[in-house]
Amino acid sequence: MASSIIWYLREFVRGEWISRFFTVKTPPLITPPHFRGFPILTGKECTHCLACMMICPTPNAIEVLRTGDVWNPVIYPGHCVRCGMCVEACPEDVLSTGVILETQKAEHTSYTATFHLTIDPVLCKRCGNCAVACPVNKEIDPYLGGTGTAFSDEVIMRISDGEMRVIHPEKCTGCKTCEKTCPNHAIRVARVVEGLQEAGE
Amino acid sequence: MQEIKDMVCPFCGCLCDDVTLEIENGEIVATDNCCAIGNAKFLGKNRLKNPIKKVDGKWVDITYDEAIDTAVDILLDADRPLLFGWSGTHGEAQCVGVHMNEILGGVIDSTTSVCHGPSILAIQEVGHPGCTLGQVKNRADLIIYWGCNPIEAHPRHMSRYTTYADGYFLDNAFRNRKVIVVDVRETETSNVADEFIRIKPGGDYAVLSSLRAILRGKGDMIPDSVAGVTKTQLIQVAEMCKTCKFGALFFGVGLTMAKGKYKNVRNAIEFVDDLNRHTKFTLTPMRGHWNVYGANEVMSWMTGYPYAVDFCRGVAFYNPGETTAVDILARKECDACMIVGSDPAAHFPHSCVEQLRDIPMIVIDPFQTMTTTLADLQIPVAVTGIDAEGTAYRMDGVPLKVKKAIDSDYPSDTEILTRIYDIMLEVKGL
Numbered sequence: 001m002a003s004s005i006i007w008y009l010r011e012f013v014r015g016e017w018i019s020r021f022f023t024v025k026t027p028p029l030i031t032p033p034h035f036r037g038f039p040i041l042t043g044k045e046c047t048h049c050l051a052c053m054m055i056c057p058t059p060n061a062i063e064v065l066r067t068g069d070v071w072n073p074v075i076y077p078g079h080c081v082r083c084g085m086c087v088e089a090c091p092e093d094v095l096s097t098g099v100i101l102e103t104q105k106a107e108h109t110s111y112t113a114t115f116h117l118t119i120d121p122v123l124c125k126r127c128g129n130c131a132v133a134c135p136v137n138k139e140i141d142p143y144l145g146g147t148g149t150a151f152s153d154e155v156i157m158r159i160s161d162g163e164m165r166v167i168h169p170e171k172c173t174g175c176k177t178c179e180k181t182c183p184n185h186a187i188r189v190a191r192v193v194e195g196l197q198e199a200g201e
Numbered sequence: 202m203q204e205i206k207d208m209v210c211p212f213c214g215c216l217c218d219d220v221t222l223e224i225e226n227g228e229i230v231a232t233d234n235c236c237a238i239g240n241a242k243f244l245g246k247n248r249l250k251n252p253i254k255k256v257d258g259k260w261v262d263i264t265y266d267e268a269i270d271t272a273v274d275i276l277l278d279a280d281r282p283l284l285f286g287w288s289g290t291h292g293e294a295q296c297v298g299v300h301m302n303e304i305l306g307g308v309i310d311s312t313t314s315v316c317h318g319p320s321i322l323a324i325q326e327v328g329h330p331g332c333t334l335g336q337v338k339n340r341a342d343l344i345i346y347w348g349c350n351p352i353e354a355h356p357r358h359m360s361r362y363t364t365y366a367d368g369y370f371l372d373n374a375f376r377n378r379k380v381i382v383v384d385v386r387e388t389e390t391s392n393v394a395d396e397f398i399r400i401k402p403g404g405d406y407a408v409l410s411s412l413r414a415i416l417r418g419k420g421d422m423i424p425d426s427v428a429g430v431t432k433t434q435l436i437q438v439a440e441m442c443k444t445c446k447f448g449a450l451f452f453g454v455g456l457t458m459a460k461g462k463y464k465n466v467r468n469a470i471e472f473v474d475d476l477n478r479h480t481k482f483t484l485t486p487m488r489g490h491w492n493v494y495g496a497n498e499v500m501s502w503m504t505g506y507p508y509a510v511d512f513c514r515g516v517a518f519y520n521p522g523e524t525t526a527v528d529i530l531a532r533k534e535c536d537a538c539m540i541v542g543s544d545p546a547a548h549f550p551h552s553c554v555e556q557l558r559d560i561p562m563i564v565i566d567p568f569q570t571m572t573t574t575l576a577d578l579q580i581p582v583a584v585t586g587i588d589a590e591g592t593a594y595r596m597d598g599v600p601l602k603v604k605k606a607i608d609s610d611y612p613s614d615t616e617i618l619t620r621i622y623d624i625m626l627e628v629k630g631l
Binding site: 063065066067068124125126127128129131132133135138142145146147148149150158159160161162177180181182183184185 | 217219223231232233234235236237240244352353356357359360361362364365366367372373375376377389390392393
């Protein structure tokens with residue numbers, strides 16, 4: 001009996017095993033540089049151009065919200081798929097994740113985008129949700145954004161002559177807020193995005 | 202081309218007062234800021250032309266004087282006249298209607314009895330924790346639409362009063378406001394909701410009671426599923442309601458006319474009452490028919506009761522279920538009827554419409570409706586907000602002065618009713 005206990009102890013309490021247990025070499029617990037987490041703010045000033053919302057492929061993953069007089073993008077982790085396209089699309093480098101910003105700088109890449117707004121008059125109820133919620137409209141005509149009453153013809157779209165009409169499609173930033181607020185899927189924002197690369201120095 | 206600003210829309214209970222009309226040759230040719238249904242009413246072309254009377258099954262053209270005399274004869278000959286409708290007209294005409302009903306000893310009822318009548322019964326029992334739509338727009342960060350589909354029935358409600366307009370006390374109102382829709386089926390409104398609760402038809406009372414139990418910390422007693430809604434979702438919704446800063450519950454006939462009727466609304470009011478122990482919460486019925494709120498106000502201040510007022514005893518008597526239009530017609534009690542600014546033939550049960558067809562019926566309305574086809578006497582009038590002016594109440598109880606946009610030869614409801622009333626006084630020697 002005693003000899004078998006000693007045998008077990010000699011078998012399992014080996015000096016080599018004990019020293020390896022305390023001095024084991026595991027890889028360091030740091031995030032590798034190529035890893036992309038949820039985008040974080042870099043502290044640079046957001047200009048509320050909404051390019052991040054325009055490019056985002058996932059519904060409800062990013063919004064540009066105002067705190068006092070400052071705009072900043074807000075990421076919703078439950079929806080965000082960490083594709084990093086918002087980081088690439090932002091012209092002001094407000095967001096950052098992984099090595100995207102460095103790579104972009106090194107390779108001189110950027111995006112340009114054009115938009116095409118269409119409204120199906122058969123589906124449209126003229127409820128005004130899109131025109132009132134549109135963040136660009138809210139800046140151009142705060143009265144429309146605050147009360148639902150359009151005064152200015154400088155807005156992207158408004159209800160006039162009994163129809164929801166797109167008046168200034170060139171002002172659209174492609175953020176898709178209108179699509180999201182339309183209950184009948186009557187308004188569509190087609191986005192044509194091109195990736196550009198300048199010649200390196 | 203003449204442009205008139207700040208006109209009040211004559212269609213639904215939102216009473217949008219920011220409509221711009223373009224007038225050409227005395228006709229409205231275009232509207233700005235109006236939704237699809239408001240636009241259709243402003244541009245409506247199917248107006249009744251002149252008074253007509255049915256003689257031996259055929260329509261005969263008559264003058265307004267003859268029409269008024271015929272109306273007086275029909276109403277004074279009746280033992281139990283019913284004066285129904287009133288929601289499509291202005292407050293001044295409703296006042297004349299109540300006076301007329303008093304000398305006739307008839308029943309006056311508004312379209313309330315087939316829409317938000319149960320809401321009023323519940324409010325009479327437990328009160329109305331309400332507020333104006335301006336408060337909702339400027340403060341609310343949680344909106345609940347229960348049994349209603351504002352995109353179809355009140356298209357501008359969400360963009361103008363609740364969800365997407367900026368709020369004075371909110372930084373990102375149009376993005377941060379949460380919208381909960383409770384309905385028995387998916388609707389346009391549920392497409393834009395943050396949370397959609399789909400309940401089995403008739404399950405409103407149980408769901409409201411469950412939410413109240415959760416709020417009072419008695420969630421343990423709730424089964425895993427209540428009327429098709431999971432317990433997890435109920436707990437989540439109760440938490441959303443409890444943690445918001447200012448919530449607003451809007452409900453439609455999906456709640457008032459579902460199984461349980463006024464008890465549903467009573468439960469909803471008590472749910473709001475419970476929530477007010479945690480946060481600020483309000484409740485507003487989605488009044489649909491333009492000035493239906495005004496009809497309740499006028500009848501309340503003149504008779505003490507909001508609708509279904511019976512004057513056959515010489516004094517006002519009110520007993521919904523007995524003195525409401527549908528019940529009086531279903532019992533075939535009513536022997537003459539005057540319909541003002543509403544379309545019961547399109548909305549009443551079949552047996553009631555049969556009774557309307559069989560008794561002498563006067564219809565005072567600007568447009569062709571299903572009711573006008575069954576009438577014995579049609580008196581065309583002006584539309585308040587287009588060619589007549591008056592006072593109307595918005596769904597939150599705010600009275601608005603409604604201007605007229607164009608002049609026409611049509612008399613207003615007030616004018617026609619006053620002339621009928623004056624002759625009645627003369628005949629009765631009062």
